[in-house]
Amino acid sequence: MPRMIDLIRNSQVPANLMQSASKGALSVPPGETIEILVYLAEHHKLFGKQAGLTLASWDEKACLVAVSDPKTSPEVLGYFVSPQNLRTRLLPALAENPSVGEGALAEVAAVGSRPVVEALLASARIKNSHVLLKTLQSNLNVTPNELAEIEKKLAPLETVPQKTEGTETDAETTDADLEGTLVQYLDENAKELATGKDKPFQPLGIGHEDASGEAPGPVELPAPAAADQDAAKSEAKKLEAAAAAKKHAPAGHEEKRDSTLQKIAKLDVKGRIALAFRGTKEERSLLIRDSTKLVAMAVLESPKVSDGEVENFAQQKNVLEAVLRGIPMKRRFAKNYNVIRNLVFNPRTPMDVSLGLMKNLLVHDLKNLSGNKEVADTIRKLALRLFRQKIDKKG
Secondary structure: OOOHHHHHHOOOOOHHHHHHHHOOOOOOOHHHHHHHHHHHHHHOOOOHHHHHHHHHOOOHHHHHHHHHOOOOOHHHHHHHHOOOOOOHHHHHHHHHOOOOOHHHHHHHHHHOOHHHHHHHHOOHHHHOOHHHHHHHHOOOOOOHHHHHHHHHHHHHHOOOOOOOOOOOOHHHOOHHHHHHHHHHHHHHOHHHHHHOOOOOOOEOOOOHHHHHOOOOOOOOOOOOOHHHHHHHHHHHHHHHHHHHHHHHOOHHHHHHHHHHHHHHHOOOHHHHHHHHHHOOHHHHHHHOOEOOHHHHHHHHHOOOOOHHHHHHHHOOOOOOHHHHHHHHHOHHHHOOHHHHHHHHHOOOOOHHHHHHHHHHOOHHHHHHHHOOOOOOHHHHHHHHHHHHHHHHHHO
């Protein structure tokens, strides 16, 4: 027999029972009652408001059991961890529940009140999470003493910085330093390298023909759904524009680029990692887009990569999420304001990373970010809040 929540989702329940459901008065298990209430509050126009009121006054012990269970539905956990529905007394259980994602906790950490901050700082999970500690730093309700404690907790979690903090150029990097760093990187990732050593070069945002120098064979693609029509047309226009730009680009430049792509495409993973360390700026600009994580991350580890290159990487949408996460983990790059700004403005940057970096933005950038429709609504709202708070402090 189907569960009541399934019947409600499929609109198979009469109105009188729906009204009882919105008041939590159905004879179903407590966990399912909460699931029904959350569903109605989130999705039902007629009974949603009543369900929300019922949830707000629902027995705290029953809620605690639900949010402590990793098997509780993601929708229920998402409802209770959202800033607008959060109960501070449930937060410790939510923070320790492995089914609650860091992104959801980061949103709370960025904007939470004093009781929320205190609850998060007491959580073992938060104490050992670089992402969530960095996000807490941006919360204006954190006291100076707490900021100092967060700094202490972050220190052992930070990636070891490069030997040279400033911008390095090819001339400043000795061969011995470069080779030593390469060997260390290969040793640290030997196990992962062994399992994926034969992965071909598959760059994000570059067509197969570009990467191999050969035209791809015909590929039959399914017709796009109606909801995807606009996105498909938009993507087609982008591809046409890129093709036109390539057609009218100087012949020498294109030949050089094609030659570099072909050179990279012939290398295995270990060869591409070595090139990421030893290669030129142009080669690094292609390898940073490698869909193999070990290769793309090797570009960031290279002593030859410049701050200017990383500023460009930080705003790219055709790189792995791991690259965008990895950039601010390095102190050298985290000290560069342009890098931080580009990351926050990049819609591909994971939300928890952006939330943790926003406190570093200047007032005019916060204002521009609050109106940037490419980034998530949460980012825009927090940017507006931070902008107003900084303006008020100046006033």
